[in-house]
Amino acid sequence: MDLKVVCALAITLLIALSTLAEGIAPPTKCQCKLVPRERTNCGYPGISAVECKKIGCCFNASVPGVPWCYNPRAKKVKKVCPNEPYTRINCGHPGIKARECQKKGCCFRAHPAGVPWCFYHRVMEEAC
């Protein structure tokens, strides 16, 4: 395997692992950006900011009358077909047809020559 493929595999693996670890990882700023009326309570009343964050919740005490310790929104991810042809990770076999490739849930682009035409998606975290 050449280095590019190894790198692409490593990146994909890291993304997969970080997705698995989602429940443990602290929420990002983006995930805590909720309008106050959409907040759902996390933790107990009077919880401190430190305790709140420790259990994986968001804390913001700037608005009275709404939960200050609240659940983060789910991480939004989207599947994209990478544009860079030389980092494609093969999902098919030489000569695979578009239909067969799509059945496997992979991306298909019949160009350029010398790279896989049926290749895996990449999972991207969506910006807020």
Ligand SMILES: *[C@@H]1O[C@H](CO)[C@@H](O)[C@H](O)[C@H]1NC(C)=O
């Ligand atoms: C706290 O929430 C308010 C209202 O949504 C927002 O304007 C403010 O930027 C938030 N503060 C922090 C530190 O996120």
